[in-house]
Amino acid sequence: MTVAAETELVIFDLDGVLVDSEIVMARLLTERLRTAGIAIDTPTLIRRFHYTPIETIPKRLGREQGVTVADDLVADLWEVYYRVLETELNAIAGAEETVAALGLPKCIASGSRPENLRWKLQHVGLLDHFEPALFSAFDVPHGKPAPDVFLHAAARMKARPESCLVIEDAVVGVQAARAAGMPVLGFAGGGHWYPGMEESLAAAGADAVLSDLRDLAGMIADRVEAGRTGPHENGTALA
Numbered sequence: 001m002t003v004a005a006e007t008e009l010v011i012f013d014l015d016g017v018l019v020d021s022e023i024v025m026a027r028l029l030t031e032r033l034r035t036a037g038i039a040i041d042t043p044t045l046i047r048r049f050h051y052t053p054i055e056t057i058p059k060r061l062g063r064e065q066g067v068t069v070a071d072d073l074v075a076d077l078w079e080v081y082y083r084v085l086e087t088e089l090n091a092i093a094g095a096e097e098t099v100a101a102l103g104l105p106k107c108i109a110s111g112s113r114p115e116n117l118r119w120k121l122q123h124v125g126l127l128d129h130f131e132p133a134l135f136s137a138f139d140v141p142h143g144k145p146a147p148d149v150f151l152h153a154a155a156r157m158k159a160r161p162e163s164c165l166v167i168e169d170a171v172v173g174v175q176a177a178r179a180a181g182m183p184v185l186g187f188a189g190g191g192h193w194y195p196g197m198e199e200s201l202a203a204a205g206a207d208a209v210l211s212d213l214r215d216l217a218g219m220i221a222d223r224v225e226a227g228r229t230g231p232h233e234n235g236t237a238l239a
Contacts, residue, residue, distance in 0.1 A: 007104060007220055009159035011150060011182070012130075014110035016169035016190040017213075018095045019120045022046070023191035024088055025081050029054055032074055037067045043194040050192070051111070051144070051170045054078075082116075091124040092190055094214040099129045101217065107133035109153040109166075111143055111173075133157060145172040147180035154180070165220065167210075174204040183207050185219060 016022040023042075030042045038061045049057050054074055062069035099106060107130060110117045114136040121127040121134070135156065140148035154161050166177035166184040169192075177184035186201030186209035198209045208219060 006163065007165045008163035009154065009157050009165070010102060010104050010106045010216075010220070011109045011153055011164050011166045011177075012099075012106065013166070013168045013170070013173050013187075014108050014112055014117050014120060016092075016192055017167050017187050018092055018099070018108075018126060019124055020090050020092050020191045021085060021120060022050070022169070024084055025054070025077075026192055028077060028081055028084065029057065029074065032077065033058060033061060036062070036069050036073055038062060038065055038069070046192050047194045047196065047200075051172045085120070085123070089120065089123050091126060092213060094212060095124075096126060096129075098213045098216050099126065104220070105133075105157060105159070106130065107135060107153050107157055109135045109137075109149045111137045111149075113138050144170070145175035145179065147176050150177055150180040150182055154182075167216070168201075168206070171200055171204040174201055174206045178205040185210055185216070187211075187213070189213060 026042050026046050058069040058073045135153040137143035137149040140152050142148045161181045164182045166182050168174050169187045186206030188197040189211045
């Protein structure tokens with residue numbers, strides 16, 4: 001990928017990057033699956049099914065393990081999830097200080113519904129750093145791994161795709177950023193971390209993988225310097 005001289009826009013995914021919500025749903029779903037007789041642990045569930053619609057997971061695992069799963073096993077799980085988030089949702093460590101000190105245009109491009117992403121940001125005290133630059137995959141024709149939400153965000157923010165920098169925790173999100181022609185950093189510092197997450201994000205196309213959001217400013221500085229001196233041998237800005 002051609003290295004841009006400067007980053008014009010930082011595009012953050014929300015769940016698992018700025019708010020530690022992924023581990024909550026994974027834990028709740030793991031508990032439901034176990035009550036149905038399906039043997040699985042939370043790290044394995046996340047590794048195999050991160051960003052998979054939860055409604056499809058029980059039947060898939062049931063078929064694999066020879067377990068009959070009730071059709072309504074997860075019927076109320078989204079309702080339960082948001083009830084639990086009211087007391088358990090936290091910002092990712094370092095999120096507030098990172099976005100507050102970023103000094104660059106920034107926005108959210110999330111798979112969450114618009115009303116839900118706004119609620120999550122407000123709940124953890126991050127909304128004022130982003131509003132009104134909140135973009136949802138529900139506002140575009142196709143969700144991740146399609147590039148639509150990232151291209152939509154860049155267009156609305158008047159930034160060139162190649163000068164955006166995406167921060168993503170999911171393989172499909174990294175793939176979406178690459179399809180949009182955007183450099184992308186993988187993030188593996190949320191509560192939903194699983195063994196091999198860094199390698200999975202890198203294999204999907206992440207230019208580098210962060211485990212601490214507070215390292216983001218340094219990574220952006222490295223990218224700016226790379227743009228001034230030319231691409232690295234492998235042609236990426238964040239090698």
